[in-house]
Amino acid sequence: MLVAGSLATGGCISVNAPDKPIVIELNINIQQEVVYRLAADADKTIEKNPEIF
Amino acid sequence: MMAATLFRRSVSVAVLAATLGAALVAAPALAQRDPAYAAARAAGQVGERMDGYLGFVVPPSGDLKALVEDLNIKRKAVYAQQAQAQHATVEEYAFTAGCQAIARTAPGEKYQAPDGSWATRTSAPPQRDPRCP
Numbered sequence: 242m243l244v245a246g247s248l249a250t251g252g253c254i255s256v257n258a259p260d261k262p263i264v265i266e267l268n269i270n271i272q273q274e275v276v277y278r279l280a281a282d283a284d285k286t287i288e289k290n291p292e293i294f
Numbered sequence: 295m296m297a298a299t300l301f302r303r304s305v306s307v308a309v310l311a312a313t314l315g316a317a318l319v320a321a322p323a324l325a326q327r328d329p330a331y332a333a334a335r336a337a338g339q340v341g342e343r344m345d346g347y348l349g350f351v352v353p354p355s356g357d358l359k360a361l362v363e364d365l366n367i368k369r370k371a372v373y374a375q376q377a378q379a380q381h382a383t384v385e386e387y388a389f390t391a392g393c394q395a396i397a398r399t400a401p402g403e404k405y406q407a408p409d410g411s412w413a414t415r416t417s418a419p420p421q422r423d424p425r426c427p
Contacts, residue, residue, distance in 0.1 A: 271389050273425040279382055279390040280427040286376050287394055292325040293368045294395055 331365065334358055341404030341412055342395045344423060346373060346388030351404045351412045393426035 287294045327335075334340040334354075340362055343349040347366045354362065369391075370384070377387035396405045399415040407413040407421045 271386050271425065275382060275386050276390045276393060276425045277427050279380055279387055280394065282376060282380055283387065283391040283394045286372055286391060287398065290368075290372055292327055293365050293372070294398075 328361060330358065331361055334362070335403055338402065338404045338414065341406060342392065342399055343406045344389070344392050344396070344408070344410075345385075346390070346392035346395065349406060349412075389423075389425075390427075393422055396420050396422055397426070 326332075331340070339350065339352050339354065339358065340348050341351050347369060348362050350359070350362070370388070373388045373391060374384050377384045380387065397420065399405050399420060401415050401417050403415045404412050405415055405420055408423050413421060
Protein backbone atom coordinates (compact mmCIF):
# COMPACT_ATOMS: atom_id res chain seq x y z
CA MET A 242 0.00 0.00 0.00
CA LEU A 243 2.74 2.36 1.00
CA VAL A 244 4.69 1.64 -2.18
CA ALA A 245 1.62 2.16 -4.34
CA GLY A 246 0.95 5.42 -2.53
CA SER A 247 4.44 6.80 -3.09
CA LEU A 248 4.34 5.73 -6.74
CA ALA A 249 1.06 7.61 -7.21
CA THR A 250 2.52 10.70 -5.55
CA GLY A 251 5.53 10.52 -7.82
CA GLY A 252 3.27 10.61 -10.85
CA CYS A 253 1.45 13.77 -9.76
CA ILE A 254 1.72 16.95 -11.77
CA SER A 255 2.14 19.90 -9.47
CA VAL A 256 0.10 22.95 -10.26
CA ASN A 257 1.22 26.20 -8.71
CA ALA A 258 -1.06 29.14 -8.11
CA PRO A 259 -0.31 32.06 -10.45
CA ASP A 260 1.82 34.75 -8.81
CA LYS A 261 -0.41 37.53 -10.17
CA PRO A 262 -3.94 37.94 -8.85
CA ILE A 263 -6.69 36.80 -11.20
CA VAL A 264 -8.73 39.86 -12.13
CA ILE A 265 -11.95 39.39 -14.02
CA GLU A 266 -12.71 42.56 -15.94
CA LEU A 267 -16.41 42.44 -16.73
CA ASN A 268 -16.32 45.88 -18.30
CA ILE A 269 -13.91 44.75 -20.99
CA ASN A 270 -16.70 42.75 -22.61
CA ILE A 271 -18.90 45.77 -23.19
CA GLN A 272 -18.60 46.80 -26.81
CA GLN A 273 -18.74 50.40 -27.92
CA GLU A 274 -21.32 49.62 -30.61
CA VAL A 275 -23.69 48.22 -27.97
CA VAL A 276 -23.25 51.36 -25.86
CA TYR A 277 -24.03 53.54 -28.89
CA ARG A 278 -27.11 51.48 -29.67
CA LEU A 279 -28.43 51.78 -26.10
CA ALA A 280 -27.57 55.46 -25.52
CA ALA A 281 -30.87 57.03 -26.62
CA ASP A 282 -32.93 54.53 -24.60
CA ALA A 283 -30.73 55.03 -21.52
CA ASP A 284 -31.26 58.80 -21.81
CA LYS A 285 -35.03 58.27 -21.88
CA THR A 286 -34.81 55.96 -18.87
CA ILE A 287 -32.98 58.63 -16.88
CA GLU A 288 -35.57 61.26 -17.84
CA LYS A 289 -38.49 58.99 -16.94
CA ASN A 290 -37.06 58.11 -13.52
CA PRO A 291 -35.79 61.41 -12.08
CA GLU A 292 -36.29 60.24 -8.48
CA ILE A 293 -33.57 57.57 -8.78
CA PHE A 294 -31.07 59.46 -10.96
CA MET B 295 -58.01 55.92 -52.89
CA MET B 296 -59.74 53.59 -50.46
CA ALA B 297 -56.44 52.17 -49.29
CA ALA B 298 -54.99 55.64 -48.83
CA THR B 299 -57.94 56.74 -46.69
CA LEU B 300 -57.69 53.64 -44.58
CA PHE B 301 -53.98 54.18 -44.19
CA ARG B 302 -54.47 57.80 -43.12
CA ARG B 303 -57.09 56.77 -40.59
CA SER B 304 -54.89 54.06 -39.10
CA VAL B 305 -52.00 56.55 -38.87
CA SER B 306 -54.15 59.02 -36.94
CA VAL B 307 -55.34 56.24 -34.62
CA ALA B 308 -51.73 55.24 -34.04
CA VAL B 309 -50.76 58.86 -33.28
CA LEU B 310 -53.65 59.16 -30.82
CA ALA B 311 -52.67 55.87 -29.15
CA ALA B 312 -49.05 56.98 -28.92
CA THR B 313 -50.06 60.31 -27.38
CA LEU B 314 -52.29 58.60 -24.80
CA GLY B 315 -49.56 56.07 -24.10
CA ALA B 316 -46.96 58.79 -23.58
CA ALA B 317 -49.30 60.63 -21.19
CA LEU B 318 -49.83 57.46 -19.14
CA VAL B 319 -46.12 56.63 -19.02
CA ALA B 320 -45.11 60.22 -18.22
CA ALA B 321 -47.45 60.48 -15.21
CA PRO B 322 -45.18 58.89 -12.55
CA ALA B 323 -42.21 60.99 -13.70
CA LEU B 324 -43.28 63.90 -11.52
CA ALA B 325 -41.50 62.43 -8.49
CA GLN B 326 -38.25 64.18 -7.69
CA ARG B 327 -35.05 63.29 -5.85
CA ASP B 328 -35.25 62.62 -2.13
CA PRO B 329 -33.98 65.83 -0.43
CA ALA B 330 -31.33 63.88 1.52
CA TYR B 331 -30.03 62.34 -1.71
CA ALA B 332 -30.09 65.71 -3.50
CA ALA B 333 -28.14 67.28 -0.62
CA ALA B 334 -25.55 64.44 -0.60
CA ARG B 335 -25.03 64.81 -4.36
CA ALA B 336 -24.63 68.58 -4.11
CA ALA B 337 -22.19 68.18 -1.20
CA GLY B 338 -20.10 65.69 -3.21
CA GLN B 339 -20.65 62.84 -0.71
CA VAL B 340 -22.29 60.68 -3.35
CA GLY B 341 -21.21 60.44 -6.98
CA GLU B 342 -22.05 58.75 -10.27
CA ARG B 343 -20.01 55.61 -10.87
CA MET B 344 -18.92 54.42 -14.33
CA ASP B 345 -21.01 51.25 -13.97
CA GLY B 346 -24.32 53.13 -13.78
CA TYR B 347 -24.75 53.09 -10.01
CA LEU B 348 -24.21 55.60 -7.23
CA GLY B 349 -21.07 55.42 -5.13
CA PHE B 350 -19.82 56.93 -1.89
CA VAL B 351 -17.04 59.48 -2.19
CA VAL B 352 -16.67 59.60 1.61
CA PRO B 353 -17.87 57.02 4.16
CA PRO B 354 -21.63 57.60 4.51
CA SER B 355 -23.84 57.80 7.57
CA GLY B 356 -26.15 54.83 8.11
CA ASP B 357 -29.18 56.71 6.81
CA LEU B 358 -27.45 57.91 3.65
CA LYS B 359 -26.00 54.45 3.01
CA ALA B 360 -29.45 52.86 3.19
CA LEU B 361 -30.96 55.56 0.97
CA VAL B 362 -28.31 55.23 -1.75
CA GLU B 363 -28.36 51.43 -1.67
CA ASP B 364 -32.13 51.58 -2.15
CA LEU B 365 -31.68 53.89 -5.17
CA ASN B 366 -29.12 51.48 -6.63
CA ILE B 367 -31.53 48.56 -6.22
CA LYS B 368 -34.22 50.57 -8.01
CA ARG B 369 -31.76 51.52 -10.76
CA LYS B 370 -30.84 47.88 -11.24
CA ALA B 371 -34.52 46.92 -11.57
CA VAL B 372 -35.03 49.59 -14.27
CA TYR B 373 -31.80 48.57 -16.04
CA ALA B 374 -32.83 44.91 -16.03
CA GLN B 375 -36.24 45.71 -17.49
CA GLN B 376 -34.85 47.98 -20.22
CA ALA B 377 -31.93 45.66 -21.00
CA GLN B 378 -34.35 42.83 -21.69
CA ALA B 379 -36.44 45.04 -23.97
CA GLN B 380 -33.30 46.16 -25.83
CA HIS B 381 -31.77 42.66 -26.02
CA ALA B 382 -28.72 43.72 -24.04
CA THR B 383 -27.19 42.57 -20.76
CA VAL B 384 -27.92 44.42 -17.53
CA GLU B 385 -24.22 45.38 -17.33
CA GLU B 386 -24.23 46.82 -20.84
CA TYR B 387 -27.36 48.82 -20.17
CA ALA B 388 -26.13 49.99 -16.76
CA PHE B 389 -22.77 51.04 -18.21
CA THR B 390 -24.52 53.04 -20.94
CA ALA B 391 -26.76 54.71 -18.35
CA GLY B 392 -23.58 55.49 -16.38
CA CYS B 393 -22.12 57.26 -19.44
CA GLN B 394 -25.28 59.35 -19.74
CA ALA B 395 -25.63 60.00 -15.99
CA ILE B 396 -22.02 61.23 -15.81
CA ALA B 397 -22.64 63.49 -18.82
CA ARG B 398 -25.64 64.95 -16.95
CA THR B 399 -23.81 65.74 -13.69
CA ALA B 400 -23.93 69.39 -12.63
CA PRO B 401 -20.78 71.40 -11.84
CA GLY B 402 -19.62 70.57 -8.32
CA GLU B 403 -21.03 67.03 -8.36
CA LYS B 404 -18.74 63.98 -8.20
CA TYR B 405 -18.32 61.33 -10.83
CA GLN B 406 -15.96 58.39 -11.37
CA ALA B 407 -13.27 59.07 -13.96
CA PRO B 408 -12.03 56.26 -16.27
CA ASP B 409 -9.05 55.64 -13.93
CA GLY B 410 -11.50 54.86 -11.11
CA SER B 411 -10.84 58.01 -9.08
CA TRP B 412 -13.54 60.48 -8.06
CA ALA B 413 -13.52 63.68 -10.10
CA THR B 414 -15.46 66.88 -9.57
CA ARG B 415 -17.58 68.02 -12.49
CA THR B 416 -16.68 71.46 -13.80
CA SER B 417 -18.32 73.40 -16.61
CA ALA B 418 -16.09 71.42 -19.02
CA PRO B 419 -17.25 68.01 -20.32
CA PRO B 420 -16.53 65.16 -17.85
CA GLN B 421 -13.77 62.59 -18.43
CA ARG B 422 -15.58 59.47 -19.61
CA ASP B 423 -14.77 55.99 -20.80
CA PRO B 424 -13.77 55.99 -24.50
CA ARG B 425 -16.77 53.73 -25.24
CA CYS B 426 -19.24 56.39 -24.07
CA PRO B 427 -21.17 58.07 -26.89
